[in-house]
Amino acid sequence: MNGFSKLTKTEKIDWIVNEYFSNPTEAQQLLKQYWNTDSKLQQLHDEFIENTISNYYLPLGVAPNFIINSTNYTIPMAIEESSVVAAASKAAKFWAERGGFTTNVISTTKIGQVHFKYSGHFSDLTEFFKSIKPKLIEDTKPITKNMEARGGGILDIELRDKTASLDNYYQLHCSFETLDAMGANFINSCLEQFAKTLKSQVESHLNETIDIIMSILSNYVPECLVRAEVSCDVIDLKDKGLENPQLFAEKFVQAVAIAEVEPYRAVTHNKGIMNGVDAVILATGNDFRAVEAGVHAYASKDGQYRSLTHATIVDNIFKFWIEIPLALGTVGGLTRLHPLVKFSLELLRNPSAKELMSIVAVAGLAQNFGALRSLTTTGIQEGHMKMHLMNILNQFEANTKEKDYIITLFKDKAITHNAVVEALDLFRQSNSD
Numbered sequence: 185m186n187g188f189s190k191l192t193k194t195e196k197i198d199w200i201v202n203e204y205f206s207n208p209t210e211a212q213q214l215l216k217q218y219w220n221t222d223s224k225l226q227q228l229h230d231e232f233i234e235n236t237i238s239n240y241y242l243p244l245g246v247a248p249n250f251i252i253n254s255t256n257y258t259i260p261m262a263i264e265e266s267s268v269v270a271a272a273s274k275a276a277k278f279w280a281e282r283g284g285f286t287t288n289v290i291s292t293t294k295i296g297q298v299h300f301k302y303s304g305h306f307s308d309l310t311e312f313f314k315s316i317k318p319k320l321i322e323d324t325k326p327i328t329k330n331m332e333a334r335g336g337g338i339l340d341i342e343l344r345d346k347t348a349s350l351d352n353y354y355q356l357h358c359s360f361e362t363l364d365a366m367g368a369n370f371i372n373s374c375l376e377q378f379a380k381t382l383k384s385q386v387e388s389h390l391n392e393t394i395d396i397i398m399s400i401l402s403n404y405v406p407e408c409l410v411r412a413e414v415s416c417d418v419i420d421l422k423d424k425g426l427e428n429p430q431l432f433a434e435k436f437v438q439a440v441a442i443a444e445v446e447p448y449r450a451v452t453h454n455k456g457i458m459n460g461v462d463a464v465i466l467a468t469g470n471d472f473r474a475v476e477a478g479v480h481a482y483a484s485k486d487g488q489y490r491s492l493t494h495a496t497i498v499d500n501i502f503k504f505w506i507e508i509p510l511a512l513g514t515v516g517g518l519t520r521l522h523p524l525v526k527f528s529l530e531l532l533r534n535p536s537a538k539e540l541m542s543i544v545a546v547a548g549l550a551q552n553f554g555a556l557r558s559l560t561t562t563g564i565q566e567g568h569m570k571m572h573l574m575n576i577l578n579q580f581e582a583n584t585k586e587k588d589y590i591i592t593l594f595k596d597k598a599i600t601h602n603a604v605v606e607a608l609d610l611f612r613q614s615n616s617d
Contacts, residue, residue, distance in 0.1 A: 259547055418502050514529060
């Protein structure tokens with residue numbers, strides 16, 4: 185198919201449904217069903233990406249009762265997985281009654297690199313770099329002017345010798361402060377200017393060839409770090425379903441310890457954390473793929489993939505915390521374009537990037553607490569399947585009467601897919617006679 189991108193949206197849809205679908209009319213109607221009736225709003229969505237044919241909706245839910253640094257938040261979460269919002273809400277209420285969550289943004293430094301090859305003597309390059317470093321920064325002034333006026337900008341540029349890993353490979357390792365912007369475009373623009381200046385200066389003064397491979401920010405941000413934690417006396421963990429707080433605390437700490445040493449468990453453990461993190465990232469218009477990549481790299485920073493959360497009992501005090509790298513923004517990107525992103529940020533009282541880092545970290549910690557509480561007590565399936573029940577009923581197109589009956593029937597029963605389907609079939613048979 186040549187020239188697809190030049191077709192109108194209608195022409196693209198016509199080609200797709202006729203080329204790939206057995207019922208083109210039905211497929212076309214489905215796509216149009218998800219168009220926004222407001223033409224201006226639909227055009228806005230169409231222009232977010234290329235080759236748009238429809239909108240793909242995810243539920244936007246909220247988790248109330250989060251006390252973070254003594255402030256009450258209702259957190260927006262965009263996610264399709266059942267039980268995530270419920271688990272976060274339950275954990276938020278639990279800890280709100282015990283003082284809430286505390287956070288500390290440890291650092292907000294972001295990294296970018298210019299990767300290049302150079303075949304001359306490293307000692308010559310090192311001495312020359314020292315002399316041209318001020319010029320590298322000076323040549324970016326048109327790019328950094330506005331960021332510097334707000335208190336951000338370039339923090340440092342280092343020349344790094346990577347020839348032990350790859351022949352003739354060097355890099356400029358650059359650090360930045362981008363304040364409330366995620367900063368990808370700012371960082372990449374600076375890096376590309378560094379590369380131009382470096383190449384021209386080296387080739388004109390050292391008479392050596394320098395081959396710029398690429399200039400790009402890194403989504404590994406171990407120095408853009410936030411810590412969130414909860415703590416209380418072990419006895420104060422007592423709650424409905426937690427009648428023996430000492431036993432619960434000990435099993436909880438052991439469960440976290442397992443995720444710290446067993447990668448097979450750690451991956452699922454951290455996935456649960458990211459259920460909470462990604463849901464808030466999506467709701468606030470940030471890049472969840474960048475966050476995921478950076479977080480999982482951080483979980484492997486010591487050579488083995490480990491838990492992002494930690495727990496201890498010391499002097500009868502239960503403490504549970506997370507340290508997680510999060511490069512986020514509350515300006516730029518979709519934050520002022522997508523109406524529901526604007527809504528979500530206003531719901532969070534229009535946080536700064538640092539405040540959003542704290543909120544996101546807390547969402548991940550709360551989600552992990554909820555999961556581990558279930559795993560170490562009733563098991564994960566009891567709560568999950570209750571939330572999944574409606575999905576099963578919708579899959580079999582149950583009507584309101586059927587839903588009410590099945591929900592009541594399974595109020596105090598174990599929920600399995602087969603059991604729900606059998607009960608629904610029997611109910612339908614008895615009501616068809």
